[in-house]
Amino acid sequence: MTQERVAVVTGANRGIGAEIARQLRERGVRVIGTSREPREGFATLDVTRRDQIDALAARLSVEGGVDVLVNNAGTSLDGFDAEVARQTLEANFFGAMHVTDALLPAMRSGGRIVMVSSGMGELSHVHGAVREQFEDPAMTRSSLVALMHSFVSDVASGTHPARGWPSNAYSVSKVGMNALVRVMARELANDPRRILVNAACPGWVRTRMGGPAAPRTPQQGARTPVWLALLPEGGPTGGFFRDERPIAW
Numbered sequence: 001m002t003q004e005r006v007a008v009v010t011g012a013n014r015g016i017g018a019e020i021a022r023q024l025r026e027r028g029v030r031v032i033g034t035s036r037e038p039r040e041g042f043a044t045l046d047v048t049r050r051d052q053i054d055a056l057a058a059r060l061s062v063e064g065g066v067d068v069l070v071n072n073a074g075t076s077l078d079g080f081d082a083e084v085a086r087q088t089l090e091a092n093f094f095g096a097m098h099v100t101d102a103l104l105p106a107m108r109s110g111g112r113i114v115m116v117s118s119g120m121g122e123l124s125h126v127h128g129a130v131r132e133q134f135e136d137p138a139m140t141r142s143s144l145v146a147l148m149h150s151f152v153s154d155v156a157s158g159t160h161p162a163r164g165w166p167s168n169a170y171s172v173s174k175v176g177m178n179a180l181v182r183v184m185a186r187e188l189a190n191d192p193r194r195i196l197v198n199a200a201c202p203g204w205v206r207t208r209m210g211g212p213a214a215p216r217t218p219q220q221g222a223r224t225p226v227w228l229a230l231l232p233e234g235g236p237t238g239g240f241f242r243d244e245r246p247i248a249w
Helices: 015-026 050-063 081-106 128-135 143-157 167-186 216-230
Strands: 006-010 030-035 066-071 108-116 196-201 238-240
Touching: 006 015, 006 050, 006 108, 015 030, 015 066, 015 108, 015 216, 030 216, 050 081, 066 081, 066 216, 081 108, 081 128, 081 143, 108 167, 128 143, 167 196, 196 216, 216 238
Parallel strands: 006 030, 006 066, 066 108, 108 196, 196 238
Antiparallel strands: none
């Protein structure tokens, strides 16, 4: 008897996350959707809360594990200063990293990890020494984390433009997420479970975050994350994709 596939989709209560969850269910996957606010039918998860992350990981371990993790939860805040930078990275970069790390022990063989990223995460948004660090093929987890923390301190000191950072915390959070995908792909290369980890750019989608002028529907935006979530054995890992095709970092 084939074991039922289980997926966790963070931020599944609305927008792209809700549509990713719906499309996965259509394909026979049991979805555990999460929401930051308590909501019937969802697991409560604020990705900046380590206690809630640990509680979800414990639940999955007891229930038999997980096959797919879609890190969709994120934020885009108004304004730009060091506190906005810190909060944005805490949710979009560190939140996704901590959720993945916590759930990884419960991931079953053939697991798939999907980071819902953005075209704002392309390397063209950073410059100079910062870009060189992101482009380093040997970048480690610790050096990436240090680099992300340095963005916040550079914003606080007003030196971020000279260092090569944009004045856009959302963009930096997604550049970091894409870099994390490459780092994690190397970390998991020798894992016997053959776990694949990739990033998806859904495009500009009509959601509360994307706004009413966006050209894409949530259905279109969810397509590539769902495709990555269901990749067959031997599929790509460590990549960045839009419309089910690889795109440049």
